[in-house]
Amino acid sequence: AQTVTQSQPEMSVQEAETVTLSCTYDTSESDYYLFWYKQPPSRQMILVIRQEAYKQQNATENRFSVNFQKAAKSFSLKISDSQLGDAAMYFCAYRSAVGATNKLIFGTGTLLAVQP
Amino acid sequence: DSGVTQTPKHLITATGQRVTLRCSPRSGDLSVYWYQQSLDQGLQFLIQYYNGEERAKGNILERFSAQQFPDLHSELNLSSLELGDSALYFCASSPPTLGSTDTQYFGPGTRLTVL
Numbered sequence: 312a313q314t315v316t317q318s319q320p321e322m323s324v325q326e327a328e329t330v331t332l333s334c335t336y337d338t339s340e341s342d343y344y345l346f347w348y349k350q351p352p353s354r355q356m357i358l359v360i361r362q363e364a365y366k367q368q369n370a371t372e373n374r375f376s377v378n379f380q381k382a383a384k385s386f387s388l389k390i391s392d393s394q395l396g397d398a399a400m401y402f403c404a405y406r407s408a409v410g411a412t413n414k415l416i417f418g419t420g421t422l423l424a425v426q427p
Numbered sequence: 428d429s430g431v432t433q434t435p436k437h438l439i440t441a442t443g444q445r446v447t448l449r450c451s452p453r454s455g456d457l458s459v460y461w462y463q464q465s466l467d468q469g470l471q472f473l474i475q476y477y478n479g480e481e482r483a484k485g486n487i488l489e490r491f492s493a494q495q496f497p498d499l500h501s502e503l504n505l506s507s508l509e510l511g512d513s514a515l516y517f518c519a520s521s522p523p524t525l526g527s528t529d530t531q532y533f534g535p536g537t538r539l540t541v542l
Contacts, residue, residue, distance in 0.1 A: 355429075
């Protein structure tokens with residue numbers, strides 16, 4: 312079974328600085344997708360960024376980018392120029408590309424605080 | 428706004444009772460997923476429907492059931508409620524292109540409190 316591990320329960324960053332959130336996963340599959348979701352205090356789950364395992368190029372969405380290391384099964388999220396609105400819980404998630412189900416397997420989350 | 432709607436936003440009930448949570452997917456999406464977020468278990472997949480048919484089951488209790496109707500809205504039924512069922516229940520939907528990079532879009536959730 313696949314598992315997702317986020318080893319940093321809490322992180323803190325100064326406004327305008329850069330922070331990296333870690334995520335590792337375990338799978339025997341070669342084809343899959345990885346996601347970072349943001350959950351602000353409103354509790355809404357918001358997709359931040361997505362990475363296809365077959366793509367070597369790291370995904371980027373504005374101030375958000377990932378460092379995808381397939382051999383190491385690592386998928387970290389880098390937030391540049393941190394803003395107060397980035398304060399939230401961040402979840403890393405895995406989805407298999409094999410089979411009929413597209414269920415997401417989530418890590419336990421990292422709570423990010425942004426200091427003014 | 429993701430386009431996925433869930434009702435009600437909050438639900439407070441007593442142990443032993445039965446409740447129904449409702450979800451309307453984004454326009455055009457055929458897949459609906461239900462997830463439970465609790466302090467104990469984190470975010471867990473419960474069940475998936477695709478165009479009215481059950482596609483996959485996760486850690487869903489036998490006291491829980493779901494269905495997806497012809498208009499594609501879905502309902503999650505929770506019965507014989509226990510204190511431990513208190514959680515945030517999310518519905519998500521995704522486009523009909525199975526096996527591709529279909530992203531799941533989450534609704535705002537229903538917060539269930541069992542007293």
